[in-house]
Amino acid sequence: MRRKYQGFCVGKKTKWLSWASAIASPLLAMCGSPLAQAQGTDKLVATGLSYTPRQQGIQYDKVEAGEESQCVGKYEKRNGIDGLMIYGSNGQLLRRFADSNGDRNVDEWSYFKDGIEIYRDIDSDYNGKADQYRWLGTAGIRWGSDQNEDGKIDSWKTISAEEATLEVVEAVRTQDRERFERLLLSENDVESLKLGEEKGKQLQERVRKARKGFGEWLRAQKSLGPNLKWAHFAADKPGIVPAGTDGSTEDVTVYENVVALVENDSTTQQLMIGTLVQVGKAWKLTDLPRTAGDNEALADNGFFFPTVVTNRMGSSNSAEGGMSQAMQSLLSDLERVDGALRDGDSNTEELNSERANVIMRLIQATKGTEDMGSWIRQMSDSISSAAQTGTYQGGLDKLKELENTLADLPGGDKEKAYVAFRVITTENIVDMSAPKANVAVIQDQYIKNLEKFAEEYPESAEAAEAMIQIAVNYELNRDESEAQKWYRKIASSFAETSTGRKAQGAIARLNLEGKTLNLRGKTLEGKDFQTNGPTIVHYWATWCDPCKNDMVELRKIQAKYARQNLQVVGVNLDNDASTAAKFMKENGTKFPWPQIHEQGGFESDLAVKLGVLSLPVTILIDQKGVVVKRSAHFKDDMVEAVDKLMETKAVAAPAPRPKSPPQAKGNNGKVAK
Numbered sequence: 001m002r003r004k005y006q007g008f009c010v011g012k013k014t015k016w017l018s019w020a021s022a023i024a025s026p027l028l029a030m031c032g033s034p035l036a037q038a039q040g041t042d043k044l045v046a047t048g049l050s051y052t053p054r055q056q057g058i059q060y061d062k063v064e065a066g067e068e069s070q071c072v073g074k075y076e077k078r079n080g081i082d083g084l085m086i087y088g089s090n091g092q093l094l095r096r097f098a099d100s101n102g103d104r105n106v107d108e109w110s111y112f113k114d115g116i117e118i119y120r121d122i123d124s125d126y127n128g129k130a131d132q133y134r135w136l137g138t139a140g141i142r143w144g145s146d147q148n149e150d151g152k153i154d155s156w157k158t159i160s161a162e163e164a165t166l167e168v169v170e171a172v173r174t175q176d177r178e179r180f181e182r183l184l185l186s187e188n189d190v191e192s193l194k195l196g197e198e199k200g201k202q203l204q205e206r207v208r209k210a211r212k213g214f215g216e217w218l219r220a221q222k223s224l225g226p227n228l229k230w231a232h233f234a235a236d237k238p239g240i241v242p243a244g245t246d247g248s249t250e251d252v253t254v255y256e257n258v259v260a261l262v263e264n265d266s267t268t269q270q271l272m273i274g275t276l277v278q279v280g281k282a283w284k285l286t287d288l289p290r291t292a293g294d295n296e297a298l299a300d301n302g303f304f305f306p307t308v309v310t311n312r313m314g315s316s317n318s319a320e321g322g323m324s325q326a327m328q329s330l331l332s333d334l335e336r337v338d339g340a341l342r343d344g345d346s347n348t349e350e351l352n353s354e355r356a357n358v359i360m361r362l363i364q365a366t367k368g369t370e371d372m373g374s375w376i377r378q379m380s381d382s383i384s385s386a387a388q389t390g391t392y393q394g395g396l397d398k399l400k401e402l403e404n405t406l407a408d409l410p411g412g413d414k415e416k417a418y419v420a421f422r423v424i425t426t427e428n429i430v431d432m433s434a435p436k437a438n439v440a441v442i443q444d445q446y447i448k449n450l451e452k453f454a455e456e457y458p459e460s461a462e463a464a465e466a467m468i469q470i471a472v473n474y475e476l477n478r479d480e481s482e483a484q485k486w487y488r489k490i491a492s493s494f495a496e497t498s499t500g501r502k503a504q505g506a507i508a509r510l511n512l513e514g515k516t517l518n519l520r521g522k523t524l525e526g527k528d529f530q531t532n533g534p535t536i537v538h539y540w541a542t543w544c545d546p547c548k549n550d551m552v553e554l555r556k557i558q559a560k561y562a563r564q565n566l567q568v569v570g571v572n573l574d575n576d577a578s579t580a581a582k583f584m585k586e587n588g589t590k591f592p593w594p595q596i597h598e599q600g601g602f603e604s605d606l607a608v609k610l611g612v613l614s615l616p617v618t619i620l621i622d623q624k625g626v627v628v629k630r631s632a633h634f635k636d637d638m639v640e641a642v643d644k645l646m647e648t649k650a651v652a653a654p655a656p657r658p659k660s661p662p663q664a665k666g667n668n669g670k671v672a673k
Helices: 034-039 042-050 161-174 177-181 187-192 197-220 325-342 348-365 370-388 395-408 412-433 439-456 461-476 480-493 498-510 545-560 577-587 636-652
Strands: 008-010 072-078 081-087 093-099 108-113 116-122 132-135 143-145 155-159 229-234 239-241 252-264 267-279 281-285 520-522 528-530 535-540 567-572 595-597 617-621 627-631
Touching: 008 545, 042 072, 042 081, 042 093, 155 161, 161 177, 161 229, 161 252, 161 267, 161 281, 177 197, 187 197, 187 267, 229 325, 267 325, 325 348, 348 370, 348 395, 370 395, 370 412, 395 412, 412 439, 412 461, 439 461, 461 480, 461 498, 480 498, 520 595, 535 545, 545 567, 545 636, 577 595, 617 636, 627 636
Parallel strands: 155 281, 535 567, 567 595
Antiparallel strands: 072 081, 081 093, 093 108, 108 116, 116 132, 132 143, 143 155, 229 252, 239 252, 252 267, 267 281, 520 528, 535 617, 617 627
């Protein structure tokens, strides 16, 4: 979640609508006509409830035939966007049909489960056909793109590692080769990883074989049938392949030896997925899936970390290396509870408690093995998430109980930092959510807890995250000396990591004044941009309201010095360029300056090289490219700096040479003497 400080954002006219979509037919034109208003929303409610998601398998709330009259339709505005909301007889939201660009046509079709939006069809080019599909809320984070608008996902903008394995299982179940291939790394993906030349070639070949061989593998395998069902994701923690490995120039985040546990008729089996690689917000495949019989140990060599792993679910109770009956029973219990949570069972407190107890038994069943660590981390993450969202009131206490248990588990010390960090962050969110929470006191205690954690676990990966939060806190509270102390600790201890590079960038940013800054990048329109002359650089994002307030003031100062060629340039840190492009399409006349964007938001080079970790950030550059001032908001002190710079520029500029009066000419055209 984004942490908010006062005035900062940290890294995140009602119209009648006409309905147009390849999903819904017939079209229902309203456009504010007297007839439409006389009809009210009854017909719209019935029509809206008849619509279905364009993608299959969406578990959303439906209304029985004949009960539509008990539902209520209301025109409401959310986040400035008009939409028709349909509520059920119990007052819970069922559907939302929204007009995001104000053209009186629906371009977002949203479906809800237990009042939570879990899926959305999107028409991003406003031509009446959905071209993007998003899973939301409790349904996951998948976001698919459909460029030719035929209803089939062409590529994944966002997909988690867990969901990638689910998609593999569905591709196997339905024998859908295209569904599998869209999960694989593309050639461009491999190039974007910036691996060494030889490693890149090896990965390209591995992916090519997987793409070519899936159909043959489907025909050859006999054990996985049409009743196949994804049950669970199993893998060790993801790892970083640091820049410099085998000639690479950037860090790469990977999972090795991933396993999908599947239910196949009445049996539980393992489907070996292999190596997953993170590209942007999507996890991509590199390998063909592989199966193993109940009595066959499943082993593989990782591509990036070539160590052999044994059957993840084996135990001493299974002499032949297969899955024990006790383990199968526990996994079945876990899947039953997960299924109830996915289906929106109202008793989430009891289900989350039961889930925690099942995983605790899995931890005990795998203690002393590599799998124990995976279950500890999964328990930590799931409890932390449920506690933070308020669906497991006893979650924080359970998380602390797990932390205290680690000392009694062989190898448990290895996981202490992971669990302890989640205890701290979860406790902070829970405390902040309490009625009448004293934000200042809670935040102060949070920072003290993080400092203690960083001292106790200085070499853990979590320490880097703790220290970056500490440093940002000091910076936002205007104690830059203390902030730089923490940034230097990170830069020294975690130099080769993404967090380390951000810290190095933050140090550079805090010491920018008096140094040259030559900012270059591509605008949202794809044009090259480079600072030239006096320039105000403004880092912002569409979700940052303080940033947008500053942009209003920037427009005033730009207008004031329009004749003196004062530049303003925005550096947008939204993850996706389309989000910023949509905002500028609606607001470009109010903020008529170039907007630079790189994919990745806070992870982009534009942010990392200057350690931009909160928004807004404002930098003033003079005509020689030297930074005059940098600050967060565009406030009075920055306005004064701009005024002073532009006055100096006006004085420094040479006065124009006066023109000589024209000389009189005689009748013969010659100059008169």
